[in-house]
Amino acid sequence: MIKNLFKLSAMATLLALLTSCDKQDFKNDADNAKKVHVEQLSADMLKVRDYVPKFAVMAHRGSTFWTPEETESAYRWAREIGADYLEADLQVSKDGVILALHDDNLKRTTNIESVFGEDLPSVRKDYYLSLGYSDSEAEAKVAADKAGFIPNLTSYYTYQELLMLDAGAWFNQTNLEQARQGFVDQKQYISTLEDLIMYSKGYRLKRDANSERIVSSMSKKAEQVSTLSGKSDVVEYVFEYELDPEDSGNRPGIYLEFKESWLNPSDIEQRVYNELDRLDMNIITKPADGEPFYKRGKINVGESNGKVILQTFSLESLVRVSKVFKGKVPMCFLLWEGSGSTDISNSDPQGYASFINLGVKYLAHIIGPCISGAPNNYPDLNKPWQAYLIKKSGMLNHPYSFDTRDQMAKYFGDYNFGVEDSNLFSPPYLDGMFTNRSEMTLNYFINKGIRGNDAPSTVPDPKQLLERLAY
Amino acid sequence: MKKYIINALAICCFATLNAQNFDAEPVLQLNNKENNLNFSIGARFMADYAYYSTEYTPMKSGAAINDARIRTSLSVKDWYFYGDFDFSAGKFHQKNLFAQYTFPSESAGKHRIKAGYYTELASMSLNTSRYGYHFMSRSVAANALATGRSLGVAYQFFNERFTLHQGIFAENKYNNQSSGNQGGTFSGRWLYRPLSGENQNLHIGFAARYAILGTGKIENDVLKTGLTLSAPFETSVDVESKYLNAEIPWAKNTLYLSGEALYHNAKFFARGEYMYKHITKKRPDEKLFANQLGGVWSWTTLESWRKGNPLRSNNFSGAYLELGYLLSGGGYGYSGEDGLLLGNKNKALEIVARYSYLNLNDINDGEFFLIGKNKFYPTGEISDYPAASTSVGGGKVHAFTVGLNYTFNKYSQFMLDYTYNNLNNVYFPMDKNFHTIQARVMFSF
Numbered sequence: 001m002i003k004n005l006f007k008l009s010a011m012a013t014l015l016a017l018l019t020s021c022d023k024q025d026f027k028n029d030a031d032n033a034k035k036v037h038v039e040q041l042s043a044d045m046l047k048v049r050d051y052v053p054k055f056a057v058m059a060h061r062g063s064t065f066w067t068p069e070e071t072e073s074a075y076r077w078a079r080e081i082g083a084d085y086l087e088a089d090l091q092v093s094k095d096g097v098i099l100a101l102h103d104d105n106l107k108r109t110t111n112i113e114s115v116f117g118e119d120l121p122s123v124r125k126d127y128y129l130s131l132g133y134s135d136s137e138a139e140a141k142v143a144a145d146k147a148g149f150i151p152n153l154t155s156y157y158t159y160q161e162l163l164m165l166d167a168g169a170w171f172n173q174t175n176l177e178q179a180r181q182g183f184v185d186q187k188q189y190i191s192t193l194e195d196l197i198m199y200s201k202g203y204r205l206k207r208d209a210n211s212e213r214i215v216s217s218m219s220k221k222a223e224q225v226s227t228l229s230g231k232s233d234v235v236e237y238v239f240e241y242e243l244d245p246e247d248s249g250n251r252p253g254i255y256l257e258f259k260e261s262w263l264n265p266s267d268i269e270q271r272v273y274n275e276l277d278r279l280d281m282n283i284i285t286k287p288a289d290g291e292p293f294y295k296r297g298k299i300n301v302g303e304s305n306g307k308v309i310l311q312t313f314s315l316e317s318l319v320r321v322s323k324v325f326k327g328k329v330p331m332c333f334l335l336w337e338g339s340g341s342t343d344i345s346n347s348d349p350q351g352y353a354s355f356i357n358l359g360v361k362y363l364a365h366i367i368g369p370c371i372s373g374a375p376n377n378y379p380d381l382n383k384p385w386q387a388y389l390i391k392k393s394g395m396l397n398h399p400y401s402f403d404t405r406d407q408m409a410k411y412f413g414d415y416n417f418g419v420e421d422s423n424l425f426s427p428p429y430l431d432g433m434f435t436n437r438s439e440m441t442l443n444y445f446i447n448k449g450i451r452g453n454d455a456p457s458t459v460p461d462p463k464q465l466l467e468r469l470a471y
Numbered sequence: 472m473k474k475y476i477i478n479a480l481a482i483c484c485f486a487t488l489n490a491q492n493f494d495a496e497p498v499l500q501l502n503n504k505e506n507n508l509n510f511s512i513g514a515r516f517m518a519d520y521a522y523y524s525t526e527y528t529p530m531k532s533g534a535a536i537n538d539a540r541i542r543t544s545l546s547v548k549d550w551y552f553y554g555d556f557d558f559s560a561g562k563f564h565q566k567n568l569f570a571q572y573t574f575p576s577e578s579a580g581k582h583r584i585k586a587g588y589y590t591e592l593a594s595m596s597l598n599t600s601r602y603g604y605h606f607m608s609r610s611v612a613a614n615a616l617a618t619g620r621s622l623g624v625a626y627q628f629f630n631e632r633f634t635l636h637q638g639i640f641a642e643n644k645y646n647n648q649s650s651g652n653q654g655g656t657f658s659g660r661w662l663y664r665p666l667s668g669e670n671q672n673l674h675i676g677f678a679a680r681y682a683i684l685g686t687g688k689i690e691n692d693v694l695k696t697g698l699t700l701s702a703p704f705e706t707s708v709d710v711e712s713k714y715l716n717a718e719i720p721w722a723k724n725t726l727y728l729s730g731e732a733l734y735h736n737a738k739f740f741a742r743g744e745y746m747y748k749h750i751t752k753k754r755p756d757e758k759l760f761a762n763q764l765g766g767v768w769s770w771t772t773l774e775s776w777r778k779g780n781p782l783r784s785n786n787f788s789g790a791y792l793e794l795g796y797l798l799s800g801g802g803y804g805y806s807g808e809d810g811l812l813l814g815n816k817n818k819a820l821e822i823v824a825r826y827s828y829l830n831l832n833d834i835n836d837g838e839f840f841l842i843g844k845n846k847f848y849p850t851g852e853i854s855d856y857p858a859a860s861t862s863v864g865g866g867k868v869h870a871f872t873v874g875l876n877y878t879f880n881k882y883s884q885f886m887l888d889y890t891y892n893n894l895n896n897v898y899f900p901m902d903k904n905f906h907t908i909q910a911r912v913m914f915s916f
Contacts (some may be wrong), residue, residue, distance in 0.1 A: 035901060262856065316854045345845055346844065347843075
């Protein structure tokens, strides 16, 4: 009996060997996304998340398409076009001025090569003398600066030296179709955080007869800042601004990026906190409860509790922001796929969820994934299952950066043709857009009928707007 | 009389040896009694069907031919030559190829020299033929930590109480390393038998292997040695080894130690091994430091470079315990000269059980692992530029198997195993429980 049983089993095995056609479950990210665990935002975090308007338009660096990025022209244009947020990257000058500037190397967006070459700026000694140092002290400081000098890196230059650079002319040379004489005639400066805030409030730079910005005073403070270039005195610059005659009343918020941790002082988060406080933009100390995102057909985000959003790719900065701002200011954790120090290198559902969980753990309210598509052709970290995981955690999804209507339609889900997976992965796959074409994104959202009730219902023509702003 | 008994024992041992290499006595044999010559040729085939149930990452259920060998041997007086070649998966695999000389002896002990390509000495599990193993696969611990075939020469001694094997081997059998030297190992296995007999044996022993790794690859004018310890789960159908995989860059020397015991009587056997592997490393820091100089963000001093790129030795371990009970059929056999349990005999019906564990995790206390970056953070908190971690997250598994084996006749067997694996691998956090049901038909002639 037993013998027969085993003969039967062996035959069955042989049959299995010969006929095996078992349905195989191969790796499927969309299926696996349903299995992975993502942490949820707490009730307190959800409250802060809702400080941010739905389907927000973030003017990426002001505008990279129409204007020299992160300059006065870019931010004035973005404010007037009706963006909800003016987006900026934060760096710190050698003397502690917080800048709105993307590249750590000044060569691409300024004329530094022709102004300073690769040498320590020759004005450095005069700078020290103007701060009250004796001749010998100034000499010694210049010698020390020279010893460790690395040319073209932002944090090796004082703000006084950065003021000497033109941050607008390069744009005309590299963007012939968008070139405008006004970007040269009204010299474009490397912006400071204070500049950015003043632009958002309807101001512009006050200029002298030569169209140079006016700095009314410059004085050494009793504190120091540690940058890549070493320890230096913090210098307080007093700038002058004036009401922008072209201000139409939009009050956008600001969306500030803390860059890679090694680039900036290790206390930049606290410095930004203090600067926001000084300029009435810190909702922790000065809440703006009850203010709507839109008022009488104008942008009012800059007057609401959502007036500031913070963002970073940096894991280290994410932790530090959580310690300084304690989750009380909306925070976006940006994702980029690659092998760099801050990049997500494993973007399968488990890896992706681990970054979302990191965001929740360190008090972020928003995930900012990169998107694919021309002209940048970034990696795609906002596939439907990835957007689903973000949504599942309760976080908002602010992908970056949009340049074409095609990208907008894709990530809004216009091309899905009804093939979502049991509504789990239903569109839209975003809650806002970092856009280089704010006018296009605004029109897209307006046409979808998803902007807030009191939001502007029309968008100025971008070229006519530039004319109006005298560029 | 004593002389005849000894000779009979020696012949018996020799016959056992042939059976060991061939699993079953080959059908085709040519004997020349006049010249004391025997030539044989045989074949072996194994095919498995496995069904896997997993929680997250799928495994490929299905059927596979995992062994298809042609084997041949020649014995001439005190000489024995053996070679076998595997063609499973449609590819040629180099298997055993060795010559063996047994010194004529009047005493009860035998001295033997074995040279060629064959399984290194320091593992009971790997020296046991798969055909006669009683389980469909060897323990995951042995597959990861012990060493398989190498090219070398060994001296072996055995008598009623002792089996003593030791030898030296080359790391790269083809000497085709792109750089460095061939590397070498010394390994041995030493057993004592307090109980020795036809129906019952007990041996206890230990094994050791010391290896100097000489091969590697050249990167930026630096020879980079390394070692990979890995194993699939205890199955032969989906042999993916990513779940248990430890990459050890800069490995230079390995010390493998194991302790083992085996007991059997006619109806029951128990055997087990504990394995430990210690890996030391050597890295040309000065050269690597010099190679990275020349950029703004270079490490500035050798000391700072070393601090940012720490290096330490690693330790891994594993063990298994295997039990078998014959419900019917002929009793268990034992090879005294190799210190190994033999395969089942005709009409044997057997139930078996095994527990094994393998630990390829060597993770520093307090470290944080972020799977989105596949990276350990030594301070336990995330940062952009953490110091390189010295942790190795190769995975840890506990595996439990129960099985049923039936031997139709001396040429064919049927096996049925169920295995549960419990995995702990930081790279596969969603994969904890794996279930496998598998069956095998195999024959040898």
